[in-house]
Amino acid sequence: MSPRRPKVVIVGAGFGGLEAAKALNRLAVDVTVIDRQNHHCFQPLLYQVATAALSPAEIAWPIRHILRQQRNATVLMAEVSGIDLAGRCVQTSAGPISYDYLVIATGATHSYFGHDDWIDFAPGLKRIEDATRIRRSILLAFEHAELAHDDAERQRLLTFVIVGGGATGVEMAGAIAEIARQTLAKDFRRIDPRSSRIILLEAGPRVLPTLPEDLSRYAEHTLTRMGVDVRTSTPVINCDRRGVDLDRGRIDASTIIWAAGVVASPAARWLGAEHDRAGRVLVRPDLSLPDHPEVFVIGDAAGVHDQTGAMVPGVAQAAKQMGRYVGRVIAARVDETPSLPPFRYRSFGDLATIGRRAAVVNFGYLRLKGFVGWLFWSLVHIYFLIGVKNRFIVAFTWLWDYLTFHRGARLITEVPPPGRG
Amino acid sequence: MSPRRPKVVIVGAGFGGLEAAKALNRLAVDVTVIDRQNHHCFQPLLYQVATAALSPAEIAWPIRHILRQQRNATVLMAEVSGIDLAGRCVQTSAGPISYDYLVIATGATHSYFGHDDWIDFAPGLKRIEDATRIRRSILLAFEHAELAHDDAERQRLLTFVIVGGGATGVEMAGAIAEIARQTLAKDFRRIDPRSSRIILLEAGPRVLPTLPEDLSRYAEHTLTRMGVDVRTSTPVINCDRRGVDLDRGRIDASTIIWAAGVVASPAARWLGAEHDRAGRVLVRPDLSLPDHPEVFVIGDAAGVHDQTGAMVPGVAQAAKQMGRYVGRVIAARVDETPSLPPFRYRSFGDLATIGRRAAVVNFGYLRLKGFVGWLFWSLVHIYFLIGVKNRFIVAFTWLWDYLTFHRGARLITEVPPPGRG
Numbered sequence: 001m002s003p004r005r006p007k008v009v010i011v012g013a014g015f016g017g018l019e020a021a022k023a024l025n026r027l028a029v030d031v032t033v034i035d036r037q038n039h040h041c042f043q044p045l046l047y048q049v050a051t052a053a054l055s056p057a058e059i060a061w062p063i064r065h066i067l068r069q070q071r072n073a074t075v076l077m078a079e080v081s082g083i084d085l086a087g088r089c090v091q092t093s094a095g096p097i098s099y100d101y102l103v104i105a106t107g108a109t110h111s112y113f114g115h116d117d118w119i120d121f122a123p124g125l126k127r128i129e130d131a132t133r134i135r136r137s138i139l140l141a142f143e144h145a146e147l148a149h150d151d152a153e154r155q156r157l158l159t160f161v162i163v164g165g166g167a168t169g170v171e172m173a174g175a176i177a178e179i180a181r182q183t184l185a186k187d188f189r190r191i192d193p194r195s196s197r198i199i200l201l202e203a204g205p206r207v208l209p210t211l212p213e214d215l216s217r218y219a220e221h222t223l224t225r226m227g228v229d230v231r232t233s234t235p236v237i238n239c240d241r242r243g244v245d246l247d248r249g250r251i252d253a254s255t256i257i258w259a260a261g262v263v264a265s266p267a268a269r270w271l272g273a274e275h276d277r278a279g280r281v282l283v284r285p286d287l288s289l290p291d292h293p294e295v296f297v298i299g300d301a302a303g304v305h306d307q308t309g310a311m312v313p314g315v316a317q318a319a320k321q322m323g324r325y326v327g328r329v330i331a332a333r334v335d336e337t338p339s340l341p342p343f344r345y346r347s348f349g350d351l352a353t354i355g356r357r358a359a360v361v362n363f364g365y366l367r368l369k370g371f372v373g374w375l376f377w378s379l380v381h382i383y384f385l386i387g388v389k390n391r392f393i394v395a396f397t398w399l400w401d402y403l404t405f406h407r408g409a410r411l412i413t414e415v416p417p418p419g420r421g
Numbered sequence: 422m423s424p425r426r427p428k429v430v431i432v433g434a435g436f437g438g439l440e441a442a443k444a445l446n447r448l449a450v451d452v453t454v455i456d457r458q459n460h461h462c463f464q465p466l467l468y469q470v471a472t473a474a475l476s477p478a479e480i481a482w483p484i485r486h487i488l489r490q491q492r493n494a495t496v497l498m499a500e501v502s503g504i505d506l507a508g509r510c511v512q513t514s515a516g517p518i519s520y521d522y523l524v525i526a527t528g529a530t531h532s533y534f535g536h537d538d539w540i541d542f543a544p545g546l547k548r549i550e551d552a553t554r555i556r557r558s559i560l561l562a563f564e565h566a567e568l569a570h571d572d573a574e575r576q577r578l579l580t581f582v583i584v585g586g587g588a589t590g591v592e593m594a595g596a597i598a599e600i601a602r603q604t605l606a607k608d609f610r611r612i613d614p615r616s617s618r619i620i621l622l623e624a625g626p627r628v629l630p631t632l633p634e635d636l637s638r639y640a641e642h643t644l645t646r647m648g649v650d651v652r653t654s655t656p657v658i659n660c661d662r663r664g665v666d667l668d669r670g671r672i673d674a675s676t677i678i679w680a681a682g683v684v685a686s687p688a689a690r691w692l693g694a695e696h697d698r699a700g701r702v703l704v705r706p707d708l709s710l711p712d713h714p715e716v717f718v719i720g721d722a723a724g725v726h727d728q729t730g731a732m733v734p735g736v737a738q739a740a741k742q743m744g745r746y747v748g749r750v751i752a753a754r755v756d757e758t759p760s761l762p763p764f765r766y767r768s769f770g771d772l773a774t775i776g777r778r779a780a781v782v783n784f785g786y787l788r789l790k791g792f793v794g795w796l797f798w799s800l801v802h803i804y805f806l807i808g809v810k811n812r813f814i815v816a817f818t819w820l821w822d823y824l825t826f827h828r829g830a831r832l833i834t835e836v837p838p839p840g841r842g
Binding site for chain 1: 477478483489498560564568570607609817821830833
């Protein structure tokens with residue numbers, strides 16, 4: 001009788017979870033990937049959905065389609081509610097799923113630093129639904145301003161506040177400035193969208209704090225030239241439905257976008273595990289849970305120090321590397337080959353785009369900015385998209401929009417349905 | 422002092438309303454287009470959004486973008502609640518809007534023949550939101566079937582009922598059959614999507630009743646070959662959350678799609694006007710309201726007889742012709758030139774697609790079917806789409822999907838958000 005095939009359960013089909021699943025291809029194990037969504041979302045381009053440049057389907061792909069050729073993989077669309085470590089079982093909305101190896105790759109969500117009620121006024125950008133919600137909010141602000149009869153209300157409607165000056169905040173601010181100054185410039189009759197105020201608030205002393213200072217300065221300068229009011233060292237004290245309060249003064253705004261902080265998913269709670277302040281599970285050098293070598297935590301959900309002692313950043317490339325690594329660790333255990341050396345993070349560089357023809361790229365040894373940076377940024381993102389067709393359509397859309405200033409996905413949907421007549 | 426410019430208000434930016442607005446370009450009038458959506462939707466391709474072949478933005482375009490170059494046109498995104506005929510004023514959510522000429526182009530919505538509660542179980546297909554709702558419902562049915570533990574429940578989840586054998590019903594049935602038999606065939610591990618039942622119910626004796634009998638027979642034969650269970654002379658007696666009741670027997674189904682009937686929008690109620698059983702406002706030969714020559718009703722909202730005495734059908738080409746005609750009538754009145762002859766509908770032919778390489782086209786003197794019909798259908802629809810970019814992307818998507826059997830927009834969104842951890 002052949003021995004029972006080990007069961008590997010992977011929770012979360014983001015960058016880390018998918019890489020882990022793929023690394024187990026051809027191994028004599030049964031892989032089950034559980035996600036509450038049916039699609040993998042390419043989060044680095046989510047801001048382009050939020051700003052009407054791309055359609056959701058262009059950056060999302062059905063998980064089961066990605067893994068359709070991997071015969072040892074099963075995909076379940078289900079919600080995880082808890083983990084029974086002793087019984088080696090994941091509790092899900094589709095019933096309990098038992099495992100021999102468990103990989104937690106549940107990512108991160110927004111952190112409002114204890115002010116969870118701000119979520120209603122200042123949505124963040126993690127899922128497709130977040131992006132279409134923000135898109136609706138931005139486009140409706142212009143529509144309502146066109147209808148407003150009061151100058152102060154019109155000015156409030158045309159004020160967009162982005163909280164947080166990391167890559168997402170910089171990208172959103174640049175894209176909204178382009179919408180207001182270029183895309184919509186001639187679409188309205190009563191308002192001039194070019195009079196919009198786009199304000200980027202950063203609590204720290206500079207935008208893009210993980211990049212070298214000269215690139216931060218370049219980004220701030222470029223945003224300012226695009227008409228963004230960049231305010232560093234400006235923490236937000238309070239958010240409400242009609243604006244934000246600062247240390248000094250208040251900004252009335254109809255649209256507030258939260259790009260300030262993330263917190264790991266509830267993995268630490270499920271596991272009853274030690275975690276850092278950002279909720280990341282503290283794992284051993286092989287990314288396994290202390291006392292549970294059969295359980296691994298990867299990606300944004302994991303708190304891992306790299307070889308220099310710094311935390312591995314919550315970026316796609318780190319999640320992918322962890323996924324591949326854990327796949328190889330499990331393979332070595334199943335095949336009873338020597339165990340692997342500890343996980344090492346290898347950064348291939350940081351990058352952020354600012355606008356139509358400006359981006360910053362840092363490889364350490366080489367820094368790009370401006371149009372060359374933007375070209376490089378575009379090629380990298382197209383390369384990493386899933387699916388030849390998506391790559392082609394996104395490349396075509398970017399080229400088209402670059403030449404025409406258009407943004408084709410300017411749809412306001414999900415307006416509450418009107419009463420039927 | 423120059424005379425006051427006449428104000429033309431157009432309610433609804435579908436095919437008819439947009440054509441009316443464009444026909445008034447360069448005329449010395451102020452045109453205001455009011456729609457509750459920000460986008461014009463290309464309804465003939467809505468079923469392709471509902472079946473995950475196209476993204477919403479590929480068949481929808483911001484109304485104000487379409488009219489951005491027309492300097493005498495203003496677009497307002499607002500909901501109309503009533504019309505004051507005596508005061509010549511439209512009541513809207515953005516306040517009252519007065520007019521000298523009024524064009525009502527508010528289209529039609531689904532009719533459940535007095536069973537309005539069926540709308541919750543059997544959504545119809547008129548708006549972008551309807552299409553994404555149906556798409557979610559179809560895709561979730563397969564996901565839930567993969568999780569089901571009970572054979573009867575699995576069979577119910579994999580049963581899709583389409584009520585109504587007109588063009589929309591035939592197109593939906595064919596597309597769902599393709600999803601089940603081809604697109605998803607290898608994506609699941611526990612279910613075989615090819616075992617799905619797709620049932621098209623038509624109360625009358627044949628599908629596509631407005632086309633010649635031989636094309637109806639061809640459509641029915643093609644659908645059957647694709648695995649659709651076509652049942653003519655089969656009225657639906659009742660719909661509920663778990664299926665439909667027929668004269669003889671019941672079908673348990675998780676997805677029911679309503680393509681059986683339409684009723685005109687509330688225009689007749691707003692106007693206090695005479696209307697037919699389908700709610701269409703009965704207008705004079707120049708499409709104006711009896712006793713109100715300054716008010717016109719066009720498109721699906723209007724009940725108009727053509728030169729043969731038959732009702733002008735509720736199709737895009739008829740709405741467009743009415744829009745252009747009314748624009749010219751108003752121009753003649755404003756310019757005080759001789760009035761126009763009565764409206765004449767000129768049919769350019771009927772067409773419906775059945776699947777990947779089959780469609781039926783009827784020009785009267787010429788009938789196409791099969792692959793030639795499908796090619797013709799594809800070219801016509803690409804030609805009529807708005808925007809060069811949309812045309813290109815849709816053409817590329819169709820070619821790609823034709824070669825690969827893929828459907829790229831298989832997104833399940835708007836799942837109720839899970840509790841934050």
